[in-house]
Amino acid sequence: MVRFWRSLRDGSSFDAVLVWLALGYLIVFSAFPLIYNIVISLQTVDLFSIASLNRPFVGLQNYREVLSQPIAGLVFWNTLQFVVLSIVFQLCIGFGLALFFQQDFPGASYLRGLFLAGWIMPALVIGAVWSWILAGDFGVLNYWLRSLGLIDQNIFWLSDPSVSLYSVIIANIWLGVPFNMILLSVGLAAIPHDVYEAAELDGATAWQRFRTITLPLMRAPLGAVISLGVIFTLQQFDLFAALTQGGPSNASNVAQYWSWQLSFQTYQISYGSVVSVLMIVFVIGVAAIYTRSTRHEQAA
Amino acid sequence: MKKYILLALAILFVAVYLFPLYWMYVTALKPSSEIFQFPPTFWPQDPQFDVADVWTRLQMDRFLTNSLIIAVGTSAIIVAVGTGCAYALARVRSVWMDIALFAILMMQVLPSSLMITPIFVAFSQVGLLEYPRLAVILAQAAKSLPLYIVLCRTAFMQVPRELEEAALVDGNSRIGAFFGVAIPLARNGILVTSVLIFLHAFGEYVYSRSLIGERALQPATVGLQSFMGPNTSDWSGVMTYSAIYVTPILIIFVLLQRRIVSGLTAGALK
Amino acid sequence: MRLTIALTAVGLLATTVIASAQEVELDLWTIDDPGEYHYVLAEEFMKEHPNIKINVRTVQFRDMVNDLARAVATGSGPDITYIDNPEVALFASRGLLLDLKPHIEKSEIVKEEDIYPGPLASVTWEGGIYGLPRGANTIALYYNADKFREAGLDPDNPPGTWDQLYEAAKALTKPDQNVYGLAFSAVASEEGTFQFLPWLQMTGGNYDNVATEGGAKALNFWKRLIDERLASPDTLIRSQWDSTGTFNTGSAAMAISGPWELPRMSQEAKFEYRAALLPVPEEGAERASALGEGDNVILANTDNPDEAFQFVEFLYAQMPRVWNEFGYLPASQVEVKDPKNPEIYAVFEESMKYARNRGPHPEWPRISKAIQQAIQSTLTGQAEAGAALEAAQQQIDQVLGK
DSSP: OHHHHHHHHHSHHHHHHHHHHHHHHHIIIIIHHHHHHHHHHTBOOOTTOTTOSOOOBOTTHHHHHHHTSTTHHHHHHHHHHHHHHHHHHHHHHHHHHHHHHHSOOTTHHHHHHHTTHHHHSOHHHHHHHHHHHHOTTTOHHHHHHHHTTSOSSOOOTTTOTTTHHHHHHHHHHHHHHHHHHHHHHHHHHTSOHHHHHHHHHTTOOHHHHIIIIIHHHTHHHHHHHHHHHHHHHHHOOHHHHHHTTTOSTTTTOOHHHHHHHHHHTSOOHHHHHHHHHHHHHHHHHHHHHHHHHHTTSOOO | OHHHHHHHHHHHHHHHHTHHHHHHHHHHHSOHHHHTOSSOOSSOSSOOOOHHHHHHHTTHHHHHHHHHHHHHHHHHHHHHHHHHHHHHHHHOOSHHHHHHHHHHHHTTOSOHHHHHHHHHHHHHHHTGGGSHHHHHHHHHHHHHHHHHHHHHHHHHHTSOHHHHHHHHHTTOOHHHHIIIIIHHHTHHHHHHHHHHHHHHHHTOOHHHHHHOOOGGGOOHHHHHHHTSSTTOOOHHHHHHHHHHHHHHHHHHHHHHHIIIIIIIHHHHTO | OHHHHHHHHHHHHHHHHHHHHHOEEEEEEESOOTTSHHHHHHHHHHHHOTTEEEEEEEOOGGGHHHHHHHHHHTTOOOSEEEEEGGGHHHHHTTTOBOOOHHHHHHOSSOOGGGBOHHHHHHHEETTEEOOEESOBBOOEEEEEHHHHHHTTOOTTSOOOBHHHHHHHHHHHOBGGGTBEEEEOOOOSSHHHHHHHHHHHHHTTOBTTBOOSHHHHHHHHHHHHHHHTTSSOGGGGTOOHHHHHHHHHTTSEEEEEEOGGGHHHHHHHOOSOEEEEOOOBSSTTOOOOEEOBOEEEEEBTTOSOHHHHHHHHHHHHHTGGGIIIIISOBOSBSOOOSSOSSHHHHHHHHHHHTTEEOOOOOTTHHHHHHHHHHHHHHHHTTSSOHHHHHHHHHHHHHHHHTO
16 A cells, blocks of 8 residues: 555556546546447447347448448548548648747737637537528628639539538638647747757758758647547538538538438438447547657657 | 738738638628628628627526536546646656557547437436536536647647656655646646637537536527527527627637747746 | 424425425427427416426427437436427337327317318327327418519419429529529428428329339429529528528529418518419329428326326317417318418418328338438439439338338
8 A cells, every 4th residue: 555655656656547537537438438339330229229238239230231322432532531631721721820920020929819719609600600601692702702703603612512522621621720720839839949049040941940840849739730630520510510411412421420310310320320430440540640650759 | 020011911811710700790780681692791781789689588698607617617627637647648658658548539539419329328327417517517528538638748748857857856756746847837738728628618519408408507509509490580699699609708818828828838948 | 483483394395295296297398499389388378277387398300309219218208299290100100109099089179080181190100199280381382572573474373383483483583683583492301302292292203102204304393493593503402491581582583481481571571472382283283282390299108198188288279379379370170360461371271281291101211311312413413313213212112111
């Protein structure tokens, strides 16, 4: 007992206790739903048998049936596009803005704070506002494009199957920029100024300084932001519900929305869970890459 | 001179980015037929701002109080449970820690809308639904905890280990070094992350909608949804509601973030 | 002294316990908000029956089935709830609803033969009656009489056939003024199915028989309206409410929707609006219309079936008021005194005669989804109408076990 207390005070048990505190909480409150989803995906589940786990076991049958649905391929391709495009643009814009506001000019920090609007507006409102901006007939975006002479026919951002997915992506990029910017700003602020000054004295160009100082030192924040970005993007649900409902004709349907449709619109709960499990598998991949990348971090 | 060019550019960026926010305010002022007009009007012809009316009609004080309770509760749990974990994950490099980090990330995969059925079933079995706001706090804390841990971890990564080792040499215990050195030095990161988590919880919707049946206990997001159902016509009311909801947080944040992001960080590491 | 106070307190406590022991509490779920049907009538009912307390809870329309199923599965469901009519079979077929037939037979207020056949069919499952309609609705063609005159059309002679509808839409479309001829909804939700089914039924098809020539003709007609920009391409993602919103602001000259639009229309539409029966494929063709609105049902595991029925019966007895106060059509033979918007009421009342059910089928959402997919893939040009309906038919047959 004494030894335990000492190791808690001075040794490695301290770390273990801290980690287990959080992990235990998550296992109680998050692991159960995940396991439940996995179990359901292997069973035949009725809307009314959700409260017991004692149901007919069908193995991978559900997986075969979901994957053989004609829209499965489309949905997974859309999901991939949605995740990759959202992340790339969110990160570039967010990083660009973080670097920009890092410079010294009056009001920089106040103006930067305003970017948080995207983070605090209720999701329902964001959806409604974007649906007006993107509306085909009376939308502001079309009005501008027409006033600038860029188009002469209204683009039906939300109901044209060839653009609807990209419309949701645009709205999602908008939504994700503040998160990226603020966190990368915090990271940038932690880089000591003298490092840059030294490099400047050595005659390094701005680009060289960015590449040799900023990027390596930003490795940890970037890794965190990207991996969380992937997870957030996969969780994006409200924008689909508000803007296109995955339509028209599934042109903007993605895995998370499809899963919800299967479970809660046509009540094929097992199929919905199958899609969730496939998403989990995808995120396992992402989480593995992230965890690996943290190994190269300078354990400062 | 360069400063003012930068300022002008910054204002331009902010203006472009904030257009949707502006649109929310303008819509709040428009009567509903004007919302669907083409060409759109950039300033309402006959502005009407019914803050007082929306506030009382929808009993926003009660809704906002509930949101606040949920957000405070969630943040408290997360900060209490997550900070130490983030610290440990940042300090110790081992396979086990990799596995723990991996597991934590994994817990956050699915959108709330897909997690809610099992959570509802489990909570109702153990009787947690008797305390609906607590149920939402517990579920939402689990939802945001991984985010908090991952972000705080990067904050601790940037605290030089030497300072802490110096404290240990001076006779501090690990616990003492954690509270006396690591947390004060990482406080900016912790603060920013806590604010993000807080705002997340403040805007939580899916769990509250499903777990809280009683209107008097529902947060503002559910209140908002309840008057923008499939047949919403009062869009200016919806936008007024959300303007009331967004404006104070936005002001507080703009004022605070200066301290949070720039001021403190720069000073702390010197 | 203290003792007496304590004793009085105990006495008071005892009396309240006795008083509340006689009181029955009923939980009611509804899609209404305070001030609407269930809230208003629950208040009235409680005034008449002080011993029954009704706790009303609002659930969003789209969440009702899931929330209810979840609650029933965990044993925390309400006593009485509202369900949209195509969903009644889903719950009834699993024995979750109380069969009201024995109660109706004893009732002096509810008579089975008074209920219109459509609404009655939607609550009937294998011989039992599992709910009472709170009203009904259907769809018709609203039109802007002012715009008719401007375009040289006769507002007293609205389009009666599909061809006339097309011609009228064409004459009324003014791209330079951002005015479309017609607004309707082809959204990928139950609403899209609701709007499309009558078109299919007028040509002899039905939900279990969609791959017909008439079905393809109807879909191609819709496609033509959108391709020629007589209706907005956003028809594909707009709900009926949003579509009709464009009619109210003058951005569409005609709209297909139901009576629930009238309160808003009377406020927003600054023009003379009228209604007509849904146009038919050709002169003399069979008519059809959609049947909407939902039912008051009692959950099978309620502890107080008699009181619950008393309340549902009370709701049913308010049928003559539903048009004027709540905007539904009566679902049974009652006389509506001084209807608001009398001409439009007459059109909807007539239209009700042709209103047909969706289903009933316990797996209705999957059937509906197949139909929505056919509509959407045709209108976006991804599939040809016949092929799209053929694909839908296959999925529907699978559901129906054919």
